[in-house]
Amino acid sequence: MNRPTTADLTLLVPELILVGMALVLILAARRIQTAPIALVGTVVAALAAAAASIWVVPSEGASGFGGMITVDGYSRFFEVLIAASLALAALLSAKTLDRDRIPRAEYHVLLLLASTGMMLAVSSLDLLTLYLGVELMTLCTIVLVGIQVENPASNEAAVKYFLIASFASALLLFGISLTYGVTGTTDFAGIASALRGRGSDPLLIAAMGLVAAGLAFKIAAVPFHAWAPDAYQGATAPVAAFLAAGSKAAGLAAVGRVALVAFDSEARTLSAILAGLAGLSIVVASIIALSQTDMKRLLAYSSIAHAGYALLGLIAGGPEGASATMTYACFYVFMTLGAFGVVIALGERGESVDGYQGLAAQRPGTAALMLIFLLALTGIPPTAGFAAKFVVIQSAVRADHVPLAVLAVVCSVVTAFVYMRIAVQMYMKEPKQAAPARLPLTVSAALAVTALVTLIGGISPGSLAPWTVPP
């Protein structure tokens, strides 16, 4: 193995920007608790990281650190997506930090470091670096969930999330060690070449199942979803938004690279495992979402169902399926951040479904925005949600997974009831509570960006195509 050189560091420029900003904020933590410097720094670092991953990082397909880290179209796509969700989550949390008595600097440092972990996970070419990235992300998000030290609900959510996440890590590590036992390597290309042309092995099936289970915890796919509703409900809404958007995108990217590069020759077995996860996620989450009255729990179940839909593309496999999942992940990040954004903007009132009664009469603009995001989450044109669902279901049909595709469409109708219930509250009920305060500027900016992407994605879904490069 070659020794790492300084040239390898250029592959990590986006991550280094985020880490650098995090270190500066940690050092200055005590002095910037009241100023908005942490927010500005985080947004600037996120934009710089996105710009760096597009323009600064060297040529396509370069790899470094002994073939453990790569930069290709796939990692670049997800790095920009993660940077976007970091910036949007930071903007959305600008006004709630003081209300919830959250230390500003520490909060932003954890957001930055979690994003660093996500970026490492999406650009790793080795199961061990993948694990490191995913763990960095998980550790930071656990602390973020429990960051309201004086709130028992937040502490409980963090403990639950910690216990389940550590269990998931153990499964993932066990899967990695079994994979190493079968193939003698943890490198994706090495695993693929070791598996080519050899028969099925029960140990290998166990290895793939464990790796898939470990990563399914991270994207919260049923039956590994139990942490998500509690963690989302206990966390403050911006943290829940960041979990739903960023960590799901990073988890999907990791599953995608593992499924399509490392275990490519075992695609049949792995897509059977993923099909089980996807089918269960879509059905179970859609049905449980029907009875939710807490908005954060409802959106948590929504995110579980969406994880199932996003997996459809990976089940189909091939470059087309990968692009479908990437499209889904991208549009999903923006529409879920938008929906959470409205929840955050409405404050206490936004956290229960009843709080939306008569919102259209009081704040027509906010209600219209929420309607756009609800339509997108359901998958109704002309929003990006429709385009995203269309491509994944299309790729499932093309790969002869017709029953799964039919199931996905049927459950889509079920979730329509979930989301339209909120629309009914907004437009067809009389207001019972006082009108909410005007939206803060930062939240408005974030909502504008997410709504714009949601609409543009629906009107010209092909505009994303040049960037959805399979691994």
Next chain:
Amino acid sequence: MSEYAGIAVTFVMAGAVAGAMVILSSTLGKKHPTAVKLAPFECGKDPFSLPMGRLAIKFYLTAILFILFDVELVFLYPWAVCFRELGVLGLTEMGIFLGVVMVGFVYAWDNGALEWK
């Protein structure tokens, strides 16, 4: 698969020995129970006590700070072993690593973690 047979044998033997000890002693052993014998064994400690004793949280904080240096040492040791081969690049990398670890220490210091009060 044959190389895993040893592990399987170990599991079976461990289960058999542990199971045999429990079953044999509970069926064949003589029983003269006293209050002391029936108490759960807890290394000589009183197994039941109300959680009245208080422990200052600052001990935990010190322990966590210790982990910072512990981890640092774990990474310093292998670096020191092949210090010559790694050369200037290794020295720079270690400097950066120590700097990052020290940022955490400075944060703790700055926020009063070292004040014993």
